Amino acid sequence: MTGYNSQNDVASSNGNQAGATGHKSTEYIAQENHTRSDNRIVCSLTPDEFRAVRMMSEDMYPYEMIQEIADFLVKGSGIRPKIGIICGSGLGSLADLIQNPKVFEYSKIPNFPVSTVEGHAGKLVVGCLEGVNVMAMQGRFHYYEGYPLAKCSMPVRVMKLCGVEYLFATNAAGGINPKYAVGDIMLMHDHVNMLGFAGNSPLQGPNDPRFGPRFPALVNSYNKDLINKAIDISKAMGIESSVHVGVYSCLGGPTYETIAELRALRMMGVDAVGMSTVHEVITARHCDMKVFAFSLITNKCATEYSEKKDEEANHDEVMAVAKNKQKACCEMVSRLVAEIQKSL
Ligand SMILES: O=P(O)(O)O[C@H]1O[C@H](CO)[C@@H](O)[C@H]1O
Numbered sequence: 001m002t003g004y005n006s007q008n009d010v011a012s013s014n015g016n017q018a019g020a021t022g023h024k025s026t027e028y029i030a031q032e033n034h035t036r037s038d039n040r041i042v043c044s045l046t047p048d049e050f051r052a053v054r055m056m057s058e059d060m061y062p063y064e065m066i067q068e069i070a071d072f073l074v075k076g077s078g079i080r081p082k083i084g085i086i087c088g089s090g091l092g093s094l095a096d097l098i099q100n101p102k103v104f105e106y107s108k109i110p111n112f113p114v115s116t117v118e119g120h121a122g123k124l125v126v127g128c129l130e131g132v133n134v135m136a137m138q139g140r141f142h143y144y145e146g147y148p149l150a151k152c153s154m155p156v157r158v159m160k161l162c163g164v165e166y167l168f169a170t171n172a173a174g175g176i177n178p179k180y181a182v183g184d185i186m187l188m189h190d191h192v193n194m195l196g197f198a199g200n201s202p203l204q205g206p207n208d209p210r211f212g213p214r215f216p217a218l219v220n221s222y223n224k225d226l227i228n229k230a231i232d233i234s235k236a237m238g239i240e241s242s243v244h245v246g247v248y249s250c251l252g253g254p255t256y257e258t259i260a261e262l263r264a265l266r267m268m269g270v271d272a273v274g275m276s277t278v279h280e281v282i283t284a285r286h287c288d289m290k291v292f293a294f295s296l297i298t299n300k301c302a303t304e305y306s307e308k309k310d311e312e313a314n315h316d317e318v319m320a321v322a323k324n325k326q327k328a329c330c331e332m333v334s335r336l337v338a339e340i341q342k343s344l
């Protein structure tokens with residue numbers, strides 16, 4: 001029994017006899033690691049460990065801190081937005097649709113992270129679109145930038161406390177479904193949370209019930225009514241043949257996928273793959289926002305081995321396709337906002 005033996009090893013390497021069971025209690029180990037003097041607990045972390053713990057807690061955003069950021073934005077813009085938009089790679093022009101914009105650079109917003117990726121300007125734009133107050137993130141935060149998932153999706157909670165009820169999340173993604181072509185739009189109706197499979201979640205840590213429940217359900221996360229409205233809009237725009245409804249998966253990045261990984265994702269029913277959105281959707285659903293999300297297919301993912309360089313994904317291509325297709329994406333978003341406006 002390997003597990004049993006290894007626990008005995010730990011006990012003997014500490015030079016102490018374990019109890020009758022051969023196990024050390026957690027309490028015993030904890031006491032051993034701290035020196036008590038005058039009723040004070042002296043921290044036995046090394047300076048590096050201490051720094052790591054401090055940095056981890058700096059990445060936690062308590063409710064009050066998020067409220068402060070929201071108050072700053074509402075006060076600074078004089079607007080309580082109803083819809084929050086997250087612009088994907090190269091899709092920053094979605095925020096250019098906003099009338100009478102009040103622009104906040106991320107670096108000027110207290111306690112806000114900064115964008116580090118090309119195609120993510122790092123600005124929050126608040127104003128009016130199709131008669132609805134909206135706020136748009138021109139630039140999102142990705143896990144591969146070094147931000148923990150809770151920090152990547154913290155702005156969604158800021159949106160919530162600003163008054164946002166609907167989240168529109170957009171992204172650039174690789175098309176795995178062989179029927180998808182570069183430039184197509186995939187309306188997300190579900191996701192496969194690969195980072196979640198690996199035990200990572202934006203909701204990790206103590207749960208604050210003011211945001212939502214400890215164990216939120218994620219079935220029906222993507223609002224069916226909004227998907228149907230978007231399908232109708234694509235028909236009205238005459239682009240229905242290049243609009244699909246499918247499943248997105250987020251990997252940690254920043255590497256693009258291997259052929260074996262892409263084949264595995266396809267077997268799991270994934271239609272498009274990226275490095276974002278899922279943790280934002282989880283955070284939005286946790287605090288009961290209605291979610292609409294779409295992927296712009298910026299590249300076709302190869303599932304056959306080949307030496308051809310042009311079959312390898314690259315960010316320049318992603319950006320170029322997003323630039324080419326931004327008009328259609330903008331129209332889809334503004335028409336959907338107009339539909340929501342009718343129901344308000
Ligand atoms: O998901 P968005 O932010 O649109 O960007 C996608 O495009 C970048 C890779 O080209 C990655 O950041 C990936 O997530």
Ligand SMILES: Nc1nc2[nH]cnc2c(=O)[nH]1
Nearest residue numbers: 172173174273274275313
């Ligand atoms: N992971 C991933 N992200 C992308 N973003 C745009 N294209 C891709 C892709 O092929 N894979």
